[in-house]
Amino acid sequence: MHLETILAQAGNRNSQDQFKSVSAPLYFSSNFRHDSLAEVANFDEDKQFAYARLKTPTRSVLEETLARLEGGKYAYALSSGMAAIQLVFGILKQNDHVISLNDLYGGTFRYFDYLTEHVGIHFDEWDGQKVADLVALCRPETRLIWLETPSNPTMKEIDIVEVCHQIKALNPEIIIAVDNTFYSPIFQQPLQDGADLVIHSATKYLSGHNDILAGCVITSSDYLAAKLSFNLKTTGANLDPFDSWLLLRSLKTLPIRMKQHQANAQIIAQYLEEEPAVSKVLYPGKGGMISFYIKDEAQVANFFEKLQVISFAESLGGVESLVTLPDQQTHHDMAVEKRRALGITPNLIRFSVGLENATDLIADLRQALH
Secondary structure (H helix, E strand, O other): HHHHHHHHHHOOOOOOOOOOOOOOOOOOOOOOOOHHHHHHOOOOOOOOEEEEOOOOOHHHHHHHHHHHHOOOOEEEEEEHHHHHHHHHHOOOOOOOEEEEEEEOHHHHHHHHHHHHHHHHOOEEEEOOOOOOHHHHOOOOOEEEEEOOOOOOOOOOOOHHHHHHHHHHOOOOOOOOEEEEEOOOHHHHHHHOOOOOOOEEOOOOOOOOOOOOOOOEEEEOOOHHHHHHHHHHHHHEEEHHHHHHHHHHHOOOOOOHHHEEEHHHHHHHHHHHOOOOOOEEEOOOOOOOOOEEEOOOOOHHHHHHHHHHOOEEEOOOOOOOOOOEEEOOOOOOOOOHHHHHHHHHOEEEEEEEEEOOOOHHHHHHHHHHOO
């Protein structure tokens, strides 16, 4: 089926629901009754329920939908995007080597610093340009390559197919993980391009309403699924039933939301390219995320204060338009020298284009920029 059909039908015809509900029921129970000792002795975690940290009916429907959405076999719904990242890195051990893109969400780098200091995992960074340079960074102990495309906040696009082709030719055991938060599965499906793992901050586009925290990890690898399942069972950063239900409901409108996010962003990017108060626009041509530089740095504070429709707030991917100053917010924990080398300056604005009328958004930008 097409993604629109998969998502619209998510939770319908659910074999776990005896009442044939069209909308998947919400199960709040933290534990589930057993009929006999024999049932416990022959318990199948994949098909039965015992304790909510292990598996719940509501989260199971969500995870099945997430797996289908990315064309994977297994999905894990977690309490935040950072919990999803932590689950993946729980696969690694001391002295493993990781290569990451040099332009990522700032919280990811903060976690990498923690892993370097406290776990002994070693990191190198790739600039996202020549894949040959990425290959050259690989060592015998390289275990994972971490990509984010488009990148946050400078919107670099990575050729996932080419990366997977060259890295797997060098060493098929290297795990390739892609953070797909910005594009969502509507515009990009990394597993289909050869990646091993896909990660989302589901707080963003998958949820789309700025009202829950969630994350997810998706894979088709039986080997990685066994590792992830054990780690999640052990650490317990699962998404709770109510947020699972909210996320499942939100996914039903993901295709139409992404279509409008993109339509608005394309119109606004064109306006920003022609706006005299803007010196440069970073937009890959699809999706709903734009970054741009205000020409006069002294006007940045005034810009935020004058906004009347767009909100000055962190996060992205919701129906409401949001602007963020990465230099002082999402990436502030990075060293100043590194921020500047990446182009993260005090006049770089990250714009999550919402679902408002594009004409109203442009009017708000224009009056705030002047």
